[in-house]
Structures are given as structure tokens and as C-alpha cells.
Amino acid sequence: MPQLESKYMGLTLRNPIIVASSGLTKNVEKMQACEDAGAGAVVIKSLFEEVLGQEEFGIQDSTGIHPEAYDYLRADLAMEYGPREYCSLIYEAKKKLKIPVIASINCVSAKWWPSFASQIEAAGADALELNVFTTANEQYITASSLEQLYIDIIEAVRSKIKIPVAMKLGMYFTSLPNLASQLCLHGANGLVLFNRFTEPDIDIKKLALKTTFQFSNRYEMHRPLRWIALLAGRIGCDLAATTGIQKAEDIIKMLLVGASVVELASILYKNGVEHIQTLLDEIREWMSSQNFENIDDFKGKLRFTKATDPELFLRAQFIEVIRGYE
Ligand SMILES: Cc1cc2nc3c(=O)[nH]c(=O)nc-3n(C[C@H](O)[C@H](O)[C@H](O)COP(=O)(O)O)c2cc1C
Numbered sequence: 336m337p338q339l340e341s342k343y344m345g346l347t348l349r350n351p352i353i354v355a356s357s358g359l360t361k362n363v364e365k366m367q368a369c370e371d372a373g374a375g376a377v378v379i380k381s382l383f384e385e386v387l388g389q390e391e392f393g394i395q396d397s398t399g400i401h402p403e404a405y406d407y408l409r410a411d412l413a414m415e416y417g418p419r420e421y422c423s424l425i426y427e428a429k430k431k432l433k434i435p436v437i438a439s440i441n442c443v444s445a446k447w448w449p450s451f452a453s454q455i456e457a458a459g460a461d462a463l464e465l466n467v468f469t470t471a472n473e474q475y476i477t478a479s480s481l482e483q484l485y486i487d488i489i490e491a492v493r494s495k496i497k498i499p500v501a502m503k504l505g506m507y508f509t510s511l512p513n514l515a516s517q518l519c520l521h522g523a524n525g526l527v528l529f530n531r532f533t534e535p536d537i538d539i540k541k542l543a544l545k546t547t548f549q550f551s552n553r554y555e556m557h558r559p560l561r562w563i564a565l566l567a568g569r570i571g572c573d574l575a576a577t578t579g580i581q582k583a584e585d586i587i588k589m590l591l592v593g594a595s596v597v598e599l600a601s602i603l604y605k606n607g608v609e610h611i612q613t614l615l616d617e618i619r620e621w622m623s624s625q626n627f628e629n630i631d632d633f634k635g636k637l638r639f640t641k642a643t644d645p646e647l648f649l650r651a652q653f654i655e656v657i658r659g660y661e
Contacts, residue, residue, distance in 0.1 A: 337622035338629040339615060341375060343595045344462055344499035344524040344573050346435045348375035350618075351590060351630065352611055355577055355598035356381050356439040356464065356503075359608060363427045366436070372608040373615055376435040378598060379428065381466050382421045383441040384448070418451045422458035435461035437501075443469045445487040449495045462499040465492060466530060482514050486521050493522030501525035501575065505532065506558055512566060519572040526566070527575040527598060528559045550601035555579030560592055564648045567593020567638035583617030590630060593638035 339350035353376045354360055354369040361380040369377050421438070428436045438460035442448050448465075455463055467488055471481050485502065492500055500522060506529035508514050515526055536547035556579030563574050576589035577598035586597050603610060627633050639645045 337619045337627060339375075339618065341596055341630050342573075343376070343575065344501060346376070346461055346499065348435060348596065350375040350615055351586065351594075351596040352614060353378060353437070353575065353596050353598045354603060354608065354611075355600040356466065357600040357604070359600065359603055363424065363431055366428050367431055369608050369611075370432050370434050373611040374434060374608070375596065376437060376461075377428075377432070378437040378439050378464050379421075379424065381439040381441040382418060382451075384443050418454050422454050425455060425458040425460050429459040429461075437462045437464050439464040439466055439503075441466040441468070442488050443467070445484065445491045448488065449491040452492045452500075453495045456496040456498050460498060462501065462524075463492070463496065464501045464503050464527060465489065466503045468505050468530065468532065478509050482508070482517070485514065486517055489518050489523050490521045499524040501527050501573075503527035503530045503577070505530050506562075506578075511562055512570070515566050515572075516570045519570050523572050525573040525575055525595070526570075527577055528562050528566075529578050531555075531578050550604060551579045551581075553579055553581045553585065556581075556585050556589070560588060561648050563589060563594050564592035564637070564642070564645075565639045567635050568640055583614045583621065586614060586618060587621055587633075590634050591637040593635040595634070 341348045341351040343351075343353075350373070352374055354366075354374045356378040357380060358365075360366050360369065360377045366377045366379070425436060425438055436459075438455045438458075440448055440451060440455070440463070442465055452463060465488060467485055469481070469484065485504075489500065489502055502518055502523045502525075504526060518526065531551060533546045533548040536545050537543070538545050556576075559576045559578050563576055567574055573595040574593060575596045575598050576594040577600075579601075580586060580589060580597050580599055581602045589597050622628070622633075625633070635641060639648050642648070
């Protein structure tokens with residue numbers, strides 16, 4: 336029988352399917368259900384930086400407080416109370432689950448998180464995923480200054496903890512290979528490509544703004560597929576694929592271009608976490624049909640540096656291939 340054991344950031348997983356950070360992993364019971372369904376690991380629902388708002392800590396009114404003093408006050412209170420519940424969730428999950436438990440924090444600055452990272456490590460997390468996203472909405476913000484924030488975050492967190500750290504990125508960067516290698520040089524053990532976000536929308540009856548969100552569809556997997564293929568084996572850290580992966584075939588494709596693991600959410604929301612077993616059976620079936628005994632027999636076989644026609648990963652313009660549509 337083909338073996339699915341997978342290595343990711345130095346962790347050994349029984350298979351490459353990780354349940355992505357989401358409501359599916361928001362409490363110990365749900366994480367246990369993921370383990371029972373066959374998941375290789377879980378990433379806990381993110382702790383969000385914005386929950387460290389002043390109301391959380393009872394600072395009702397910051398007027399009259401010097402801004403710097405206010406910052407310190409907020410930081411002190413945040414450090415004391417912010418991650419406490421989250422750390423006990425990690426601690427309880429680690430007591431119950433046998434599979435790796437990866438914590439996740441959403442960062443928009445390098446300010447508050449390094450000390451939380453230490454607490455997360457102390458609570459027993461096997462690894463930490465940094466879910467970083469910030470929208471550039473000022474003309475003076477350059478691409479490089481924005482990217483520097485990502486590097487500052489990884490550097491600050493890395494200096495505090497020893498467990499593996501992955502950074503989960505959005506898909507819009509001018510030169511991802513450069514940023515990716517910088518992140519790895521500054522301490523990232525893994526990159527998770529790519530996060531998916533809610534989008535702004537308009538309610539035309541109320542003439543008001545709203546936020547919209549839909550589960551992913553299969554066509555969305557081609558963007559992480561391209562970038563994983565382009566980065567695999569070239570930047571010195573492991574890659575996890577996320578967004579749009581719906582079928583066993585999609586997981587196989589991601590492994591073929593060099594992903595170590597996949598992180599799934601939408602398909603498990605749609606079909607239930609029990610669906611993991613079907614995906615694993617189908618991956619094994621395909622491996623048998625190709626005479627592959629383990630994941631390393633085919634992982635990265637079609638990445639950019641190994642494919643016979645790698646230029647296909649670079650091509651994005653409408654040429655002969657799609658001429659039939661024009
Ligand atoms: C309901 C829901 C909640 C999510 N919450 C988080 C989160 O807290 N942190 C995070 O990094 N990603 C979060 N995600 C993104 C997923 O982890 C995943 O990366 C993304 O949905 C792409 O995978 P998919 O195409 O399989 O859904 C969430 C996704 C969904 C559907």
C-alpha cells in the first residue's frame with residue numbers, strides 16, 4: 336500500500352492533508368474531528384491582531400493619555416490578556432490530539448506578536464503560521480516598504496521562538512521569488528501560498544458597503560500551482576498549497592509541482608471533514624497506478640526546475656492554446 340507520510344517544516348505528518356485555519360479548527364472538538372477524519376495536521380483558527388482593540392482591555396478612553404504611554408499600556412494589557420484563551424486552546428488541543436497542531440496569528444504589524452509567539456510556543460504548538468495581510472492604501476507606501484513589514488514580522492517572531500514558523504501570504508506581490516527568498520533567509524521554515532480573503536461589496540438598495548465571501552472554486556488552484564512550481568527547490572523552505580484545491584487530483588498536482596502539504600478549507604466545509612478519507616484513498620489509488628510507493632517518489636517531479644517544458648509556468652498571455660475561444 337502506498338505510504339502518504341509527509342515532511343513539512345521538520346514535522347512528520349501521516350499524510351499531506353492539513354485542515355486549514357478556519358472555523359473547522361476553532362475548538363478542540365472540531366480539531367479532534369479533523370484528526371478522526373484522517374487529517375495529517377490542523378492549523379488552528381487565527382488569533383487576529385485586531386482583537387487587541389482597546390475595548391478588549393478596558394481602556395475605554397485614550398484621550399488625555401500620551402500616545403506613547405497609551406501604546407505601552409495597550410501592549411502590556413494585550414500581552415497579558417490577548418493570547419491567554421488562545422494558548423489554553425493550544426494546550427488543550429495538544430493534550431487530546433496526536434497529529435501536529437499549528438497555531439496561527441494574523442499580523443498587520445511587527446509590534447505585538449513576538450511575545451505572543453513565545454507564549455504560543457510555551458503552550459505546546461508544534462509550529463506557528465503567520466497570517467499576514469495589509470492593504471496598501473497610501474500613495475507614499477512603496478512595494479519594498481510593504482514587503483519590509485513582512486520581513487520585520489518574520490525576523491521578530493523568529494528571534495523569539497524555536498518551533499517552525501510558516502508565513503501565509505496573499506497572492507499579490509510584484510516579485511514573489513525575491514520576497515519569498517528574503518522571508519526564508521530571515522527565518523521562515525515554510526510559505527503557505529496563497530491565503531484567500533473576504534472582498535468588499537456594495538448593497539445597492541441600502542447604498543451601503545458590505546463584505547462578501549464565497550468558498551473557493553477549482554479554477555483558483557492554478558495560481559498557487561504556478562507559484563509553487565516556480566519557487567519549489569529554489570528558496571530554501573517548504574511550501575504549503577492552499578486555495579481552490581477541491582479534488583484528490585488537485586492535491587496530486589500540488590505535490591507534483593513541489594508542495595510538501597496542502598491546506599484545505601472550502602471543500603471540507605462543503606463535504607464535511609470526513610471527505611478527507613475519500614481524498615486519501617484516491618491519492619493512494621493514483622500512486623498505485625503510477626507505481627509510486629511514497630510521496631517523495633513524485634514530489635516536485637514537475638516543478639519549474641525539473642519540468643521538461645518549464646516555460647509553461649511563465650506563460651500567461653492569450654496565444655494558440657486558447658485560440659479556440661477567440
Ligand atoms: C470560513 C473560513 C474562515 C477562515 N479563517 C481563516 C483564518 O482565521 N486564518 C487564516 O489564515 N485563514 C483563514 N481562512 C482561509 C483558509 O485557511 C484557506 O487558506 C483558504 O480558504 C483557501 O483554501 P480553500 O480554497 O480550501 O478554502 C478561512 C477560510 C474560510 C473558508
